[in-house]
Amino acid sequence: MNLVGDNLFFLLKGAYYTLLITVISMCFGLMIGIVVAVARLKGNRPIRWLARGYVSVIRGTPALVQILVVYYGLVDYGITLGPLTAACAALSVNVGAYLSETFRGAILAIPKGQTEAAYASGMSSWQTLRRIIFPQAARVAIAPIGNTFIGMLKETALVSVITVTELVRSAQLLIAQYFVNMPFYLGIGAMYWVMSTVFSWILGTIEKRLSRAY
Amino acid sequence: MIQTSGLSKSFHDLHVLKGIDLRIAAQEIVVLLGPSGSGKSTLLRCLNGLEDPSGGSLEVNGIRVDADMPASKKRASFRDIRRDTGMVFQQFNLYPHKTVLGNVIESLLIVKKLPRTEAESIGMRLLERVGLADKRDQYPSRLSGGQQQRVAIARALATEPSVMLFDEPTSALDPELVGEVLAVMRELAGEGMTMAVVTHEMKFARQVANRVLFMDGGIIVEEQAPEAFFQHPQSERARKFLNQLNER
């Protein structure tokens, strides 16, 4: 355990990258998710078809393959991304597909009467979404979004394969240096667990506050 | 004020409205009666474009919609109609995430783009009118059904519509709460509002309506003054309908 203590700063830096990638990917993923959900529900035929194709491909292929495609694959077309950029891009696109399904379900869960009341009062389709549907759908979606967030935190381990020095790769580098495995793996395991628990608690608090509103 | 000619509506191969010719004059109160599934709601919803008419044409307060107009033009016309029309639903459909006052002023803020203070003073006047000024900061889930429906009426009145459409506004209410909603509607009628009302409240129809339309199977079967209709229904179908009501 001393080894972990001695290298704590190095590991914490790894945790920082894990967190950074999680937060950035979730932010972009949320934006992608909303746009794709609306595209699937309100778009014309080609747009709906495109959105469905995107969700189907992302959900039907391993995240690891998506990461490899973005980091190594795009190089063939002259697009060279740094490891961190590639990691965030790939994970954003990945989680966006899952979140779009969450949003779509949440929007569909709002009774039709809400849309009709808004339309009848003269509101446009977009005004109705923004003012009436999204705020109610957000409440429905918040719990699954929280789960996705925690899932994302753990999924970032995958980007260690494209040399992003997040937690897993930090541990691997230390292992290569000291020739012992267990303390480092247990150490980062504990760090993942602490982060998951803290975020679960924060998300739980947000959820409670939201459901108290009305 | 409201006029339809040859208005029809189909859902796939189900013909729900089969050529409706309707005239409602300004300040007139028309009650639509008819058995379940006869197309009353569909007719009302065609008038403000919640349903897209399949054939014929309609005109509300001078704004005309032909069923075979290009889609974008139709949408624009219906948007104009909706700004001048209020609708009250069986299930209230209040916005649960907004307070009572928030519900009433939403269209003033978003459609009319009034500043909040002005919208709120209009909203409070309307809430006073339906007797719910003291509930302004409550969420709808805290109100009784009758109170919710009165808020919904205030909300529909916010943009000063010249026509109000009511689709069974008291059917979801406990019997003891029906009266307070009907009272608000009577008052509105007394102020000269043009109203099309689908309801099973026969007393309201008798006392408030200028005219009763009886629908069955997607057509208007009969059209009379209320007293005449209730005492001497002319069609067999209307007689049967009234008998069934009396048996309940």
Ligand SMILES: Nc1ncnc2c1ncn2[C@@H]1O[C@H](COP(=O)(O)OP(=O)(O)OP(=O)(O)O)[C@@H](O)[C@H]1O
């Ligand atoms: N969106 C829809 N899709 C398919 N069929 C529909 C739709 N809306 C209504 N219908 C059908 O149209 C017919 C007329 O319905 P409508 O709601 O207008 O009747 P109604 O006279 O209002 O009846 P009620 O008294 O039960 O409210 C019914 O057979 C109904 O099933």
Ligand SMILES: [Mg+2]
């Ligand atoms: Mg109906």
